[in-house]
Amino acid sequence: MDGMLSQEEINALLSGMSTDTGSAGSDDGSNVLSDAEKDAIGEISNISMGTAATTLSSLVNQKVVITTPVVSYATWNDLTESYDRPCVFIQIYYKDGLDGNNILILKESDVKIITDLMMGGDGTNITGELSELHLSAISEAMNQMMGSASTSISAMLEKRVDITPPISTLVDLNESIDGSDIAPFLKDTFVKVSFKMEIGDLVDSELMQLYPFHLARELYSNFTKGEQKPEPEPQPVKQAQPEAMPVNNQAVPTQQVQIPYPQMQTPMYQVPYPAPDVNVAPAQFQTFTVPQQVTNQPENINLIMDVPLEVTVELGRTNKSIKEILDFTPGTIIELNRLAGEPIDVLVNGKFVAKGEVVVIEESFGIRVTEIIK
Structure with missing residues (x-):
């Protein structure tokens, strides 16, 4: 009633604290x-x-x-x-x-x-x-x-x-x-x-x-x-000590003497050097004449008429992932990016030169050129 704890309550609190302390102390931090x-x-x-x-x-x-x-x-x-x-x-x-x-x-x-x-x-x-x-x-x-x-x-x-x-x-x-x-x-x-x-x-x-x-x-x-890898300590620089000079067969202790270096003074004036005698004259150039234009010789295109070129007809293209390609089986239909009846591309050595349409010549396919690409 007066706010004071009884002895039984104090004992219960102390027992609880001792139990908590013991459990905390049992933890080894692992x-x-x-x-x-x-x-x-x-x-x-x-x-x-x-x-x-x-x-x-x-x-x-x-x-x-x-x-x-x-x-x-x-x-x-x-x-x-x-x-x-x-x-x-x-x-x-x-x-x-x-x-x-x-x-x-x-x-x-x-x-x-x-x-x-x-x-x-x-x-x-x-x-x-x-x-x-x-x-x-x-x-x-x-x-x-x-x-x-x-x-x-x-x-x-x-x-x-x-x-x-x-x-x-x-x-x-x-x-x-x-x-x-x-x-x-x-x-x-x-x-x-x-x-x-x-x-x-x-x-x-x-x-x-x-x-x-x-x-x-x-x-x-x-x-x-x-x-925390320690860095190597710098080694002290050893200064050269002057040797002792014997005087009348007696060693004289050496002393460190600081010799002042002479300071270089800035000259008050500078002696001008005489300029050498040089002949100076304006530059002279020869007259520039425009060369006459050489007339171009006619090219002999017959020299390359027999060079073979590779002609390729591209029906269409599409993109497939590796997974889709691995799923290919006989009978798989691949849809191309070209509509049926649309002109197809004719390439010479990989360069797009013409458009055409597919025809059948006896038992072979052929291409009828419908447009030349300039």
Whole structure:
């Protein structure tokens, strides 16, 4: 009633504080990064993925932007609750410079757009299920992307860092209980680095990179070693000491004497040099006469009348992607960019010279020239 706590309430509070303190003290820090470690991981990811974005841009012929990363912690349950399913896991193993592996996660739709662009499409052919062809293409793209990223990491850590070819897998997050069947470190808390990825006007999505804690700390350790590398101290310059001159067979101690250098004074006046005698006269030129025009000799075109030229008749053209060409079978109809009955092009050595129409001469096709192109 008077606002004072009873002895039982005080004991309950003290017991609760002792329990909290004990749980905090039991944490050995294995699943926690310091602020410096998180900043270092973010900086390394920012530079390496910036290089990877440039590589991906050249592969898909689109502008690729990967924004500043966000470093946080996550568990398998966090992924299953927040990320799309199914998605593509790309596992990247280090074979030189670092020990361990990390995982890139891409949405299924993003993988279809990237692979369609790589095959010459416009990024809109994303219907159907994800096939082995998609997984093979995205593995090759990630191999080049993460290869260039490893080169950037090598420059930052001042050591060789190399990866094995990435392995891409289509994963349904609901089918795995704790992710340990994909990678052992997914069973516990891990480091998640999130990026916002934009590819032209086709992709505005999230890209995730997952690290085990030991690999994150190894990156930080190598990163700080490169920054704290001591610079060699400059060696002091030894000044020559004058030797002691003996006087009456007794050594005289040497003394450092500063000898003043004579200062050069600017002369008050300058003595002019006499100019040499030179004969100067105006230049004389010969009269310029216009040469008479030489009459052109008639060209003898008969000299080249027997030179053979290649005549090509072009019925029409079209563009097909690699996927469409691989689907060709006997009986496939290919639509050209020319209407039926429209004049066709006649080319001589690859140069467009005339238009004509198709005729049949006995059992062979022929061309009747209808227009000469000047």
